[in-house]
Amino acid sequence: MTSRPPLSKHWDSHLHTPLCGHASGQPREYAQAALDAGLAGLCFTDHMPMPAWYDAPWRMRLDQLAEYVDTVRGVQAEFAGRLEVRLGLEADFHPGTERFVERVLGAHEWDYVLGSVHYLGAWGFDNPEFVAEYEDRDLAGLYRDYYALVEGAARSGLFDSIGHLDLPKKFGHRDPENGAAWRALDVVAECGLALDFNTAGWRKPVAEAYPSPGLTRAAAERGIPFVLGSDAHSPQEVGFRFSEALRQLGDVGGQVVTYAGRVRRG
Template sequence: MSPLLFDSHLHTPLCGHASGSPREYAQAALDAGLQGLCFTDHMPMPAWYDAPWRMRLDQLAEYIETIQAVQAEFAGRLEVRLGLEADFHPGTERFVERVLAMHPWDYVIGSVHYLGAWGFDNPEFVAEYENRDLGALYTQYYALVEGAARSGLFDAIGHLDLPKKFGHRDPLGAAALRALDVIADHSLSLDFNTAGWRKPVAEAYPAPDLTRQAAERGIPFVLGSDAHRPVEVGFRFTDALKLLQAVDARVVTYRGGVRHA
């Protein structure tokens, strides 16, 4: 199974902000000529955290059963794997660890979506950027990314430079490079996330310079569309592969928590 045609970042309606059934995502992958996909919906978190944007704990069994039904239906035509996009938020590590122990997930993405109480990638709260010093913001953000890498909970770090989503770019860069060193030291991969091309910043995550820096450190990449609709499955993967191949980056997938080239 070539990792080059595998979409490993996909959501389902259980997260509350995606549309289309998992079966429709799988059919879209098949129609697009992909060899496989891995669902990574937003995992349950404590009830007080980000509740409208993820499945509830009592929906986890439904998620597993739904994807297993898709696996059975597409067997022999498309490899369908089952993972989660988990959140790193200091203080919730034990909860996350318990959820991750509930199933033998193929792949777990660790993402930072919050700085304190602020969901910085939520369009509803984009005005908060005007109240922040961007240098300090990115320093705080990448410190959390380092914490995610050190936690031992995740296989890869999601959308590395996410705070740029609305066009607020990192003015410094040093914190990002330190985070890459930690990611490399802990043998994690990076989510090469093409959703950034659909956002105001109009650039994939991570940016080309960070992609090159990661490749130089031997950090592999996992392709992901971050699809929230079936039509987004495999979004701009040809462009992604050109960028990755230009810097001699490795592209991998995960199955059973094990990295495969």
């Protein structure tokens, strides 16, 4: 019987709250789930506010940001001495919104900022409501455009890591080339960012974590570290398949890190 990698030293650093409009359960329930799973800690990274015209149904409003911070601080206090709880954000990279994002990031002291690309132009490509758009897209061109945005996110200086690196595969539309992905990894390494090892992909139609095994190996070869994240939108998803994630990372010599005060910790 294969032994399970211990979780007691590991964190779940990709978690949401009901303020994003598409998650269930209260933040304290996520913390209790992490405690029950034997994790060392967690970092909430709910979808940050963006300009009112951008993706409004899927993230907290700007006037809810203080509530989010206060709620997480309350969970920190409640679980003090039992579970370490950190405060982060999942922030979008969308060209033209960088100043807005910078202002939001300057409003509070964050532990970790995860940078994600969810849109190609006006198309929310990971939204199940708009999956039919893939039929009218050239996949190779789509991935080239996507990874160009990933490179922009890495170079922006706004983020600590890149979220769900190969997200466009979510519904099974895999990259037919991979060349753009390798170039994006070179930029991520050059800029000193980490990658979100996101186990939510195992819950999606593609049935594969983000990044793919091939990209995970390529990232490890470039010295890029990984931050474990379940992308939980309910307490039951906290720590989802982390033992399998740790085995996959161990097989390629991947380094697992966390962030506190925007500083990487091994």
